[in-house]
Amino acid sequence: MIPDLGKYAVEVMGAYGMSFLALVLVCFVYIRRSRSVKRALIAAEAGKGA
Amino acid sequence: MNSTSTTKRLWDAFWQLANPKVFMGWSGRWLPWLVGLTVLFLASGLIWGFFFTPDDMRQGSTVKIIYLHVPAALIAINGYLLMFVGSLVWLIRRQHVSVLAAKAAAPVGMTMTLIALGTGAIWGQPMWGTYWVWDPRLTSFLILFLFYAGYIALWAAIDDDDTAADLTSILALVGLVFALLSRYAVLFWNQGLHQGTTVTFVDGAKQENISNVFFKPLLLSMVGFGLLFLTLLLIGTRSELRARRLKVLEARERMQ
Numbered sequence: 001m002i003p004d005l006g007k008y009a010v011e012v013m014g015a016y017g018m019s020f021l022a023l024v025l026v027c028f029v030y031i032r033r034s035r036s037v038k039r040a041l042i043a044a045e046a047g048k049g050a
Numbered sequence: 051m052n053s054t055s056t057t058k059r060l061w062d063a064f065w066q067l068a069n070p071k072v073f074m075g076w077s078g079r080w081l082p083w084l085v086g087l088t089v090l091f092l093a094s095g096l097i098w099g100f101f102f103t104p105d106d107m108r109q110g111s112t113v114k115i116i117y118l119h120v121p122a123a124l125i126a127i128n129g130y131l132l133m134f135v136g137s138l139v140w141l142i143r144r145q146h147v148s149v150l151a152a153k154a155a156a157p158v159g160m161t162m163t164l165i166a167l168g169t170g171a172i173w174g175q176p177m178w179g180t181y182w183v184w185d186p187r188l189t190s191f192l193i194l195f196l197f198y199a200g201y202i203a204l205w206a207a208i209d210d211d212d213t214a215a216d217l218t219s220i221l222a223l224v225g226l227v228f229a230l231l232s233r234y235a236v237l238f239w240n241q242g243l244h245q246g247t248t249v250t251f252v253d254g255a256k257q258e259n260i261s262n263v264f265f266k267p268l269l270l271s272m273v274g275f276g277l278l279f280l281t282l283l284l285i286g287t288r289s290e291l292r293a294r295r296l297k298v299l300e301a302r303e304r305m306q
Contacts, residue, residue: 003101005111011176012114015169016100019118022168023278026161030285037292044299 068145070291077284084284088277095121095271103263115173117268121275122165123191123232129159129279130194130222130229133201137219146294147287149215152222153205154286158279160198167191187244190231197225211294 005012067073099117106113136152139145170188171181182188201218208214260268 003111005114006105008111008176011172012111015115015118015172018168018172019122019165022161022165026158026282027278029157030282030289034285034289037289037296041292041296041299044296044303047303 068139068143068147070147070295073147074288074291077288081281081284084277084281088274088281090274091270091277092274095267095269095274099264099267099271103267106264109177112173112176113264115169116264117271119166119169119173120268121272122162122169124272125275125279126159126163126166126191126194127229127233128276129155129162130198130225132283133159133222134226134229137222140215141219141223146215147291149219150290150294151283151287153215153218154290155279155283156198156202156205158282158286160195160202162275162279163191163195163198167195185244187232190228193228194225194232197221197228201225211297 067076096117100114105111133152133155136148140149175181201221204218204221205214
């Protein structure tokens with residue numbers, strides 16, 4: 001499945017691994033903050049209306 | 051309808067996004083489409099590039115790093131340009147959405163700069179024999195990374211939102227020099243190890259700096275990274291607007 005990367009396999013896999021990790025992490029942080037702020041705002045607005 | 055009135059309508063529509071309500075409605079409608087397009091372009095570009103392109107004659111399989119390195123560098127620079135525009139609009143017109151968009155762009159831009167620096171170092175070791183040299187482009191990229199980090203730290207360090215927006219905007223304006231240097235250093239500083247621009251267009255036509263075998267998946271990956279940036283920018287700006295609204299509600303509650 002994985003193509004033959006020859007003698008540079010460590011470098012190529014390292015570059016992809018590091019990049020995916022960084023991209024997944026930044027997406028996770030944005031989505032988590034988005035959800036927590038949205039939840040808190042809904043709760044605050046519900047409290048204001050009550 | 052002539053082009054002047056179309057331009058004017060687009061311009062007016064753009065400025066309407068400065069209204070948080072309009073922005074929330076508009077971004078909410080576009081986000082699902084953006085997420086889908088991001089996954090489509092990013093996956094097709096990276097899968098094509100990694101699995102279905104040949105090794106380069108001189109660089110071997112390390113050429114596959116190009117599908118991460120070049121798009122990340124592109125977004126690192128253009129993300130900063132967006133931060134610059136957002137900050138400038140804030141300083142001139144005092145529109146909150148613009149500065150909050152700049153704030154939301156910073157962590158993504160910093161991540162892209164980190165990816166460009168990291169993949170560049172990993173690629174540089176087998177090709178240049180070293181992970182790092184104080185080459186003009188590499189050095190200006192490192193400084194760009196520090197500007198991103200400084201910008202984020204400054205936002206976190208100041209409690210008053212408007213003061214933080216003012217000071218970070220000034221920092222963003224100063225840092226533009228390094229964003230431009232990162233982009234153009236290779237054109238006028240020829241003593242570095244870094245190669246020239248990978249993709250250039252003259253009169254709308256691609257120049258032969260890179261073979262089509264590598265260029266087509268690279269183009270998909272570049273579009274994918276651009277869409278990812280835009281998606282996270284919208285998510286981040288929406289969060290910042292909600293957080294600001296939350297602060298207002300909490301402040302009102304304390305006063306009652």
